[in-house]
Amino acid sequence: MRLSHHFGLTLREAPAGIEAESHRLLLRAGFIRQLGQGLYSYLPLAHRSITRIEDILREEMNRIGGQEMTMPVVHPAEIWRRSGRYDAVGPEMARFKDRKNSDLVLAMTHEEVVADLCRSEIRSHRQLPQLVYHIQTKFRDDPRPRAGLIRVREFTMKDSYTLDHDAGGLERQYRAHYEAYFRIFWRCGLPTIAVGSDVGMMGGSQAHEFMYLTPVGEDTLVLCDACGYSANRQIARFAKTPAEPEAPLPLERVDTPGARTIAELSAFLEIPAARTAKAVFLTAGLDGGAREELVVAIIRGDMDVNETKLANAVGASWLRPAEDEAILNAGATPGYASPIGLTTGTVVVDDSIPASPNLVAGANERDVHFRNVNAGRDYDPGLVTDIAVADDGHACAECGEPLRTSRGVEVGNIFQLGTRYGDAAGARFLDDEGAERPIWMGSYGIGSGRLLACVAEEHHDENGLVWPMSVSPYDVHLIPLTGRAPEDEAGAAAERLHDELQDAGLEVLLDDRDERAGVKFADADLIGIPLRVVISGRSLSRGGAEVRIRGEDASAIVPLESLAEALTARRTELLDRIEEAVRIPEFG
């Protein structure tokens, strides 16, 4: 490819207000352009890198027995109604009608389609297990796309689906994906960790997320350096500091004027926050969001409520902070609220509360609290479970050492779905005794654009991108420095080399523009192709072309006649180096 006719320019300046380095560099280097909120065009450079990522995805999926196929982007609403997700997922799913007024949706994911295919294609236990996948467009109308390709609305995902006889088979394919995913990310040059995660709208029994750790990430992970425990904060457990055992004391009113928050309350009464109980009021969407109900979460004052845990505990599709009106209707007083004397609402109590006697809690009366509140004696605790947020410094639930938190981007996820989707679609197979059995399903996703952005985030320097060879748009960036004689020789040599290197199987970007050396070097640094070859009067007089690896200082003169061979060897060497870095952690 000749840069003079390449579609997509490099920019000296990026648009203002960009906070992710991957976003800035992918824009500046001419990889992507934004069309609308969360909608991006992939220009030729990005398309090439994505193609290489997809090749890796295919190789690793095929290695574990995957069969590639393609499913539609537009689905009849019917299949989503059957699985129950038409109502459950809310406005994130784009819905529209066709000319016959039939309801259609844009695909967010493809469990429903696979389950529907199972009805027609899977009849016998002899056909199982199966692993199918495709690389397809998804649309999710996310309320807040951000950070370039890190979070978009339309994106391409490799999603695979496994079908098995039973839970054991599902577990085997799940583990195969676990290893394949690590191979994929390492081969793209991206270090990741796997963490336990919430199953969210997918449902099912077990899920892992593959996380690239970076401050630009929007998920918070809870990690234990001592024992290796790791989880998304949404589900992370921790060991709660136990309270001193005490005999329950009689309930006692105490005036606390103006003490509306836990901080004000503990300062006013001169007690630690752990000796208080706070009530958090939320409105929950139940029955797939069709019904709203007040949920009162009670937790010790030194901890915060984890909304994901709480939503799972009450079976809510969503939670939002309750309006003051709803709180007052339940007989509570904002700022001085407590579970004592509530008239409506589902009470959920964190499991730290029953073990903590004689707490200070609100009296549901302005400027008044109670001392010595005890769950069970003073109010019905309702549901008791873990609804607390894990944070830096909390003790690890596994080993007791302090936890730390880190930000990360979710580049992949794997779910054990169970029989839910097959059951909803009416898919069954006959086992070896002729009995009808449900199909066990798993689903597994990797967003290719987000993966590209994370690789860019990981591999860049102050001058631009530094692609790993495995996902670089080209192998070689060939720069002739031409001008007057005798350098014209360099231009001619570069033209010859361009064809010669391509014939040798290398993908070459030739900077044949009439630009000064500085401009060409700056663009080469920005685009970040691993092998840079400079051909000039100076290099020719030294015996050939100058070869340099992006991100490294050393350069070498290589004779033109052995350049194809030398560059092929360097390319192989760089790819081997990436392969050698592959590390697959123990499943857990």
Added chain:
RNA sequence: CGGGGCGUGGCGCAGUCUGGCAGCGCGCCUGCUUUGGGAGCAGGAAGCCGGAGGUUCAAAUCCUCUCGCCCCGACCA
């Protein structure tokens, strides 16, 4: 959905408060010079100032409505 911000040649911005010829830098085109880390000079093209309505002799500027984008939060595979 709540809070904040921004829409002015392709990109980055000034001008808006206080209404009066639409500007600057980069990029782009032509020519000459220059040629190993974002060149110099000369000439040139390119903007209904996001859109609609209003106020005014006069609107990028003031008012109303609206659309789009960015950031924070809520939310979210």
